[in-house]
Amino acid sequence: MLTTFQMQALLTAAVWTAGLSLIAFVLGGAVGLLIAVMRVSANRVLRGIAFTYIQIVQGTPLLVMMMLAFFGLSILGFDLAPFTAASFAMVIYSSAYFGEIWRGGILAVPKTQWEAAECLALHPVQRFWLVIIPQGLRISTPPTVGFMVQIVKNTSLASVIGVAELTYTSKLINNSTFQPFIIFSVVAVLYFCMCYPLAWWSRKLEDKLNVAHR
Amino acid sequence: MSPIVKLNNVSKSFGSLHVLQGVSFDVAAGSVVAIIGRSGSGKSTALRCINGLEKINSGEITVCNHHLHHDVTRAQLRALHLDVGIVFQSYNLFPHLTVGQNIMLAPRWVRKQSKPEAREHAAEVLRKVGLAEKFDAYPEQLSGGQQQRVAIARSLAMEPKLMLFDEVTSALDPELTGEVLKVMESLARDGMTMVLVTHEMAFARGVADKIVFMHQGRVWEEGGGEMLSAPQTPELRQFVGNGL
Amino acid sequence: MTYTFDFSFLAEYWPQLLKGLAQTAQLSLLSIIFGFLLGTLLAIGRTAQSKLLRRVCAIYVEAIRNTPLLVQMFMIYFGLASVGFKLSAEFCAVLAIVINVSSYTCEIMRAGIESVRKGQREASDCLGLTWLQSLFLVVLPPATERVYPALVSQFILIMLATSLVSQISAEELTSTAARIDSMTFRSFEIYTVVALIYIGLAFVFRLGFWALSRLVFPRLRRLGTPL
Numbered sequence A: 001m002l003t004t005f006q007m008q009a010l011l012t013a014a015v016w017t018a019g020l021s022l023i024a025f026v027l028g029g030a031v032g033l034l035i036a037v038m039r040v041s042a043n044r045v046l047r048g049i050a051f052t053y054i055q056i057v058q059g060t061p062l063l064v065m066m067m068l069a070f071f072g073l074s075i076l077g078f079d080l081a082p083f084t085a086a087s088f089a090m091v092i093y094s095s096a097y098f099g100e101i102w103r104g105g106i107l108a109v110p111k112t113q114w115e116a117a118e119c120l121a122l123h124p125v126q127r128f129w130l131v132i133i134p135q136g137l138r139i140s141t142p143p144t145v146g147f148m149v150q151i152v153k154n155t156s157l158a159s160v161i162g163v164a165e166l167t168y169t170s171k172l173i174n175n176s177t178f179q180p181f182i183i184f185s186v187v188a189v190l191y192f193c194m195c196y197p198l199a200w201w202s203r204k205l206e207d208k209l210n211v212a213h214r
Numbered sequence B: 001m002s003p004i005v006k007l008n009n010v011s012k013s014f015g016s017l018h019v020l021q022g023v024s025f026d027v028a029a030g031s032v033v034a035i036i037g038r039s040g041s042g043k044s045t046a047l048r049c050i051n052g053l054e055k056i057n058s059g060e061i062t063v064c065n066h067h068l069h070h071d072v073t074r075a076q077l078r079a080l081h082l083d084v085g086i087v088f089q090s091y092n093l094f095p096h097l098t099v100g101q102n103i104m105l106a107p108r109w110v111r112k113q114s115k116p117e118a119r120e121h122a123a124e125v126l127r128k129v130g131l132a133e134k135f136d137a138y139p140e141q142l143s144g145g146q147q148q149r150v151a152i153a154r155s156l157a158m159e160p161k162l163m164l165f166d167e168v169t170s171a172l173d174p175e176l177t178g179e180v181l182k183v184m185e186s187l188a189r190d191g192m193t194m195v196l197v198t199h200e201m202a203f204a205r206g207v208a209d210k211i212v213f214m215h216q217g218r219v220w221e222e223g224g225g226e227m228l229s230a231p232q233t234p235e236l237r238q239f240v241g242n243g244l
Numbered sequence C: 001m002t003y004t005f006d007f008s009f010l011a012e013y014w015p016q017l018l019k020g021l022a023q024t025a026q027l028s029l030l031s032i033i034f035g036f037l038l039g040t041l042l043a044i045g046r047t048a049q050s051k052l053l054r055r056v057c058a059i060y061v062e063a064i065r066n067t068p069l070l071v072q073m074f075m076i077y078f079g080l081a082s083v084g085f086k087l088s089a090e091f092c093a094v095l096a097i098v099i100n101v102s103s104y105t106c107e108i109m110r111a112g113i114e115s116v117r118k119g120q121r122e123a124s125d126c127l128g129l130t131w132l133q134s135l136f137l138v139v140l141p142p143a144t145e146r147v148y149p150a151l152v153s154q155f156i157l158i159m160l161a162t163s164l165v166s167q168i169s170a171e172e173l174t175s176t177a178a179r180i181d182s183m184t185f186r187s188f189e190i191y192t193v194v195a196l197i198y199i200g201l202a203f204v205f206r207l208g209f210w211a212l213s214r215l216v217f218p219r220l221r222r223l224g225t226p227l
């Protein structure tokens, strides 16, 4: 079985996994919101840029994005810790998916809401940010939470550029203990403990939303 | 002649709700029986029991020499379904198949007919319901009345000895109702044995050889068409009064 | 910044990249086909009468969906080797991805199966079709047609995820890139090229799945509207 030292190393690694996930969620969410708004904007150019961005990011494997962030940032002269490069890749990755999810939510807000907001003499910008966006985000809460599961799992790819998160650490431990079933099972359980509550929460939210819409 | 359907003291409950409480009636071969009654009186349930879609709790049903009791097997049910066709209120056409494919599906897979054979037969039953030109249309391209006629044709293609109809016109506009009733009338004329649940009193009176009035899970009154003009029970009097 | 980009290595290495591309496409298609079949079986299990069967399938799906593919792959590759099964990296890769994609397919197909109303099943029973016949002729075709767009998104994700198998040194596009990188040290350039190839492949896959949908769903081909 695992030694206390190994257990401690895994728990520290779990903190890095959680931290990376959090960064991807917060910063990726911020960029994603921008992308979503651009995607539904009246301006053709903005729409086109957002569309292309999403197509490119959603057509590139996250693993390759990790590599590009790692080598690309160092070309730009930043001598960065792998963690920063991984954060960069994760933010880009999650922003595209959030952008797509939230665009769906915004478009799902009934037309009547736009009209109602117009009748209240709200400025178009106010209309959008005070009436439409809050409802759109509410509609997309279940898939948003669902995507957080993907974020947590996909932080495992940061291991390829040497970020000492859960997967990287488990590989290191396996290299010295040669008990792959045990170590990877323990790590799988740790991931499961982070992901399952999110998946469960997402499902609950969805059920609630379905009932509200019936 | 012995009856083709015989219900003997049939009871059926959903949990604590006793929907059928000792229902008995017969259907003679070649006859048309209409079941009428208020909503919730157990008409649909009775029909579904005849077809084995619901398992009965006690009593006995004999349909075309198949005996149904509280524990029938899947194989017995399948054998029953080869002799009995049913048409539902909600058509239940298969949306991914054309009209022709809907009709040919069972003859090909169940009766093992060859494709040309099934095709010819399908065209024939489709002509019978007046929709010969719709062979290659998809259900969603048809009106409700046309869909219901296709559903009838689909059942006919299996050449059943008995046809069951459960309020087949109640989802339709009055104009569309007429075309479906006309098809059923011609079936009756051709000698098909039919049991139908209906709210169309005029149709029941005109076509049915026997009318069964159900109330609170029991057969309250049964008789010929004249029964509607001279009800014996206050319940039927009230029901007919409301209907006219 | 005085970095000069140099893509000249392509002249020498493009055949290898082409081979990697073919391997990735093959790996993806194999995984998609078997993952779809297994996932559909699981979906049938999840909508079955037997409570035990439903439970077992649900546990499998939740366990797979809430752990990373990379860890699953390590567990299969290193794990099976440690107990004496000498399997090729490529086989382990397909195995891991099939298991992974099957759990996602299961959830998607389950939604499709549940969208088929009870009356459809009753109607096919009453026409005398057997359970298996009505499953394959009446339930699965419209179920698949309805969830097809979701399936395609999932399949594209799986195609991208095959890049992970480079981590157990199976041969495909990303591992080819890593090899070329180790010989040319043109890391950024090679991964840029590979990213572009993946973007192109994703586009081709989308196109292919669109064409496939017109082939296998005649109703869609004729009417063009979602079911």
Ligand SMILES: Nc1ncnc2c1ncn2[C@@H]1O[C@H](COP(=O)(O)OP(=O)(O)OP(=O)(O)O)[C@@H](O)[C@H]1O
Binding pocket: B014, B017, B019, B037, B038, B039, B040, B041, B042, B043, B044, B045, B046
């Ligand atoms: N599957 C079921 N589970 C529970 N209760 C049921 C079920 N099917 C029918 N019932 C109940 O049984 C009673 C009789 O239903 P049934 O459908 O036979 O009535 P009906 O006479 O056909 O009425 P209607 O004219 O409205 O169709 C109703 O109270 C109904 O709610």
Ligand SMILES: [Mg+2]
Binding pocket: B043, B044, B045, B167
């Ligand atoms: Mg009814």
